[in-house]
Amino acid sequence: MKQDGKIWIFYGNGQGKSAAGMGAALDAAANGHEAVVIQFLKGQYSEEFMKRFEPELKVFRTARNEKSFTELSEEERSEEVINIRNGLSLARKFLTTDACELLVLDEVTGLINEGLIIEEELEDILLKKKENQTVILTGTILPEGAVEMCDNIINVTREK
Numbered sequence: 001m002k003q004d005g006k007i008w009i010f011y012g013n014g015q016g017k018s019a020a021g022m023g024a025a026l027d028a029a030a031n032g033h034e035a036v037v038i039q040f041l042k043g044q045y046s047e048e049f050m051k052r053f054e055p056e057l058k059v060f061r062t063a064r065n066e067k068s069f070t071e072l073s074e075e076e077r078s079e080e081v082i083n084i085r086n087g088l089s090l091a092r093k094f095l096t097t098d099a100c101e102l103l104v105l106d107e108v109t110g111l112i113n114e115g116l117i118i119e120e121e122l123e124d125i126l127l128k129k130k131e132n133q134t135v136i137l138t139g140t141i142l143p144e145g146a147v148e149m150c151d152n153i154i155n156v157t158r159e160k
């Protein structure tokens with residue numbers, strides 16, 4: 001994916017949304033661009049494996065628990081919410097300081113689906129994007145408010 005300063009969203013019920021975001025980040029890093037991935041609600045790849053890509057590609061996981069968010073106890077959820085909030089703050093920082101050319105917010109739309117953030121909070125983060133930065137969002141839902149802000153919307157669906 002060319003670094004084009006646009007906002008992309010990969011959403012839907014099909015598989016491959018996170019892989020598309022991660023692939024774009026790897027491609028950007030391989031071509032000399034600063035790339036950052038922030039994973040919300042899950043940690044699909046092992047931290048040890050992802051560390052191999054540093055410093056060219058930085059990956060941050062907000063999820064500290066191996067279980068899905070819906071399976072967590074109240075105490076575990078409270079801890080994860082703090083981690084998620086920290087991840088959102090980190091996203092704002094990367095965009096406002098122009099510290100990366102590509103930022104992938106993996107499973108960020110799931111935060112809306114789980115009621116952890118409202119659409120306006122995601123929109124506020126996207127407004128921080130500089131003209132030369134590309135942002136990729138992934139998740140199962142397409143937030144209505146993000147539609148106007150997105151340049152490319154890809155619906156990943158399962159056909160069989």
